[in-house]
Amino acid sequence: LLSNHVSGKKRLKDIFLSVKTTQSNHRTRLAIILKTWFKQAPEDTYFFTDQKDDEFNRLTNGHLIKTNCSASHHRTALCCKMSAEFDTFLATSKKWFCHFDDDNYVHVPSLVKHLSRYSPNKPWYLGKPSTLSPLVILNPDDQSSKISFWFATGGAGFCISRALANKMAPFASKGKFMQMGEKIRLPDDVTIGYIIEHLLSINLTVVDTFHSHLEPMNLFPSKTLKDQITFSYSRSGTEMNVVNVNSTIDSSKDPTRFMALYCHLNGC
Ligand code: UDP
Numbered sequence: 001l002l003s004n005h006v007s008g009k010k011r012l013k014d015i016f017l018s019v020k021t022t023q024s025n026h027r028t029r030l031a032i033i034l035k036t037w038f039k040q041a042p043e044d045t046y047f048f049t050d051q052k053d054d055e056f057n058r059l060t061n062g063h064l065i066k067t068n069c070s071a072s073h074h075r076t077a078l079c080c081k082m083s084a085e086f087d088t089f090l091a092t093s094k095k096w097f098c099h100f101d102d103d104n105y106v107h108v109p110s111l112v113k114h115l116s117r118y119s120p121n122k123p124w125y126l127g128k129p130s131t132l133s134p135l136v137i138l139n140p141d142d143q144s145s146k147i148s149f150w151f152a153t154g155g156a157g158f159c160i161s162r163a164l165a166n167k168m169a170p171f172a173s174k175g176k177f178m179q180m181g182e183k184i185r186l187p188d189d190v191t192i193g194y195i196i197e198h199l200l201s202i203n204l205t206v207v208d209t210f211h212s213h214l215e216p217m218n219l220f221p222s223k224t225l226k227d228q229i230t231f232s233y234s235r236s237g238t239e240m241n242v243v244n245v246n247s248t249i250d251s252s253k254d255p256t257r258f259m260a261l262y263c264h265l266n267g268c
Pocket residue numbers: 019020021022025071072073074077078081100101102103155
């Protein structure tokens with residue numbers, strides 16, 4: 001770990017913020033992102049989708065990337081998008097690859113501050129598992145043995161340093177990521193964990209300020225919201241799992257609470 005003093009700088013432009021999305025979410029999930037946290041990182045945030053959308057491409061200043069991946073929640077489509085995200089990052093000169101889902105709120109200043117604690121020249125896999133123990137699967141290279149590894153939940157967001165991405169490239173770049181996903185037959189975030197923890201023997205560093213909607217979102221005390229890196233939301237029936245933030249903005253106008261959160265964290 002570098003102290004902030006030694007690393008010297010906290011630079012947003014070193015970070016590639018990559019958001020996985022799909023056509024049916026452009027008008028719903030992307031719209032609220034564009035009105036909130038995207039404004040804090042418009043140059044460094046890219047959206048990976050499956051259909052051309054001139055309006056959103058314009059609103060993001062050309063940062064809506066249409067992949068050739070299909071619009072489905074199936075493993076192969078999701079691995080296809082992750083593969084495109086990873087290859088696009090590799091082609092940049094940025095120092096951190098951070099993946100998010102389109103139902104994540106990214107508290108950009110908190111992300112920048114947190115990453116400044118680590119050197120991108122060392123292999124870092126930063127994120128948060130959603131399981132209490134490592135995943136155990138049959139070894140795809142030897143079905144008579146089992147392997148276990150941790151993976152960071154994609155829906156909470158995770159970050160990979162440039163040094164680690166370079167090590168991953170032989171297993172994950174130029175379509176190899178999809179082959180890996182097919183080999184273990186598990187989702188994209190699990191495939192990332194398999195490559196990093198199992199194939200490269202580099203451990204996940206748990207950052208507990210990343211949050212997916214698998215966690216209850218309403219438990220953060222108001223004072224601690226600014227210390228978190230990501231938030232999310234979900235709905236099951238009429239129950240909304242959303243951040244509890246004191247705001248004059250009515251829930252009916254801001255069902256995800258992302259606008260209330262944005263105003264609470266940054267002022268409006
Ligand atoms: N997604 C996608 N294609 C689909 C469905 C979902 O790329 O057909 C993306 C979606 O935009 C989001 C992520 O996959 O970034 C997770 O989807 P969602 O939040 O709907 O489901 P979850 O897995 O969280 O239950």
